[in-house]
Amino acid sequence: MTELVAAQLYRAPFENVSKVYYQHHQGLRGLPSLEQYLDGIEQHHFGGTCYVNNFHLNGLLNHLGYAAHLCGADMNRPDVHLVNIVQVEGREYLVDVGYGAPFDRPLPRDLTDAYVITCGRDQYILQPRDERGRSRLDLVRNGQHKHGYDINPTPRHIDEFQGVIQHSYRAEATFMNTLLIARFFPRRSLVVHNFTVIEAEGTHATSRVLASDAELAAFVAQQMEMPRDIVQDVIAHLGGLHGDAWG
Template identity: 50%
Template sequence: MTTTCYRPRTCHPSKQTQRTRGFQGVPDLELYLDGIERHHFGGTCYANNSHLHGLLLSLGYETKLCGANMSNSDVHLVCVVTIDGREYLVDVGYAAPFREPMPRDLPKDYTIEHGNDRYVLRPQDANGCSRLNMYRGGVLKHGYLATPKARELTEFDSPIADSYGEDATFMNSLLLARYTDERSVVIHNLTVTVTESRTPTRTVTWTLGGRGDLAPLVSERFGIPVDVTDAVVDSMSRI
């Protein structure tokens, strides 16, 4: 399952690209795969994890879609997969170096270190929920609380629609992330972070000079056409 879920992957602004082309919502499988093949697109949690869920089901895995809460309910989507009676959190939509399924039943923290970042999956709480926190330089930056109840994708129609709003974070800020065995590349607005996975790891961060530097770099690092990135960046207000 690790190979199926965690092959080299990319998360980046499919939402903004869809809006500039007049489409909103989770792309169906054909459109999703077409975007990957033609433009090297990735996706957000709703697309990546829902389509992974379908793939795992087709391969015979026991899996369910589950919601996760941040500042609001159901603003993130994850998969929970059961193998040999144990539940694992699987998340390919968080722009994070989750290279293996994360066990939910451990009595202590499950920690992933990557450059300056540290991801901590806490033991289940009294309600069976799993909290994942992300720290950068030792400071808590964000996280989510995943609930174990099985859900249907249609139950997320409202938060998905809200995520396309004019003031929504993903509509106004750029986030691209690519993780391979050798390195990771993360572009957040004008900040670029590259982490080499060799031992010891090496992280380099720099700031681009302006919006005009984004499209060429995105094309070089992610393979997304320059005109697509330019259209997305032009629609954003917080870069």
């Protein structure tokens, strides 16, 4: 399973380019079909946001015989994030390829101490389960708590998330105003957050700010291998790139 998770993470980035593009050109306000998802990966180097990436990985894992369950996770509101809980040989693991994080392996839930993954300026800390069986994951950036989620371990069906998925397409929603592309490789990562580019390898990270829409589109086309015309179109629809993906 570790190889499957790593292959998915490295091949299908966290990104909202496809989300905005499919909405404006196809009227999509839900999840792309498996065929559309795979075509996007192959033709445009798309991936998706949490619901897209984790839902389609769930289908693959179950098809291959794994006991993988979709579960909601609470952030600022209930169930605004989706993860997989997978049972292997009596143990439970968190599998999350939709958080824009370097989770290239299943993360154990039966912890007695915090499980820490470091990537540049970021630390991702998975805490032991609480008395209700919930796991807490925190993102600490430059020593300051930035983001996180609480996993609700009850297995769910994707239809139960239709409301929150549609809610994510509102004009004021985060990924209708923010560009976020996070691409991962063995031992390094490349993230574009609006006009900021963050490159990390091990515990070292560098960042720089791109000067214009044109420079941003060119960078994404070259480094993320997405079609420049699609990226330019999405940047125009995002309108100013003033949102904060971790806000």
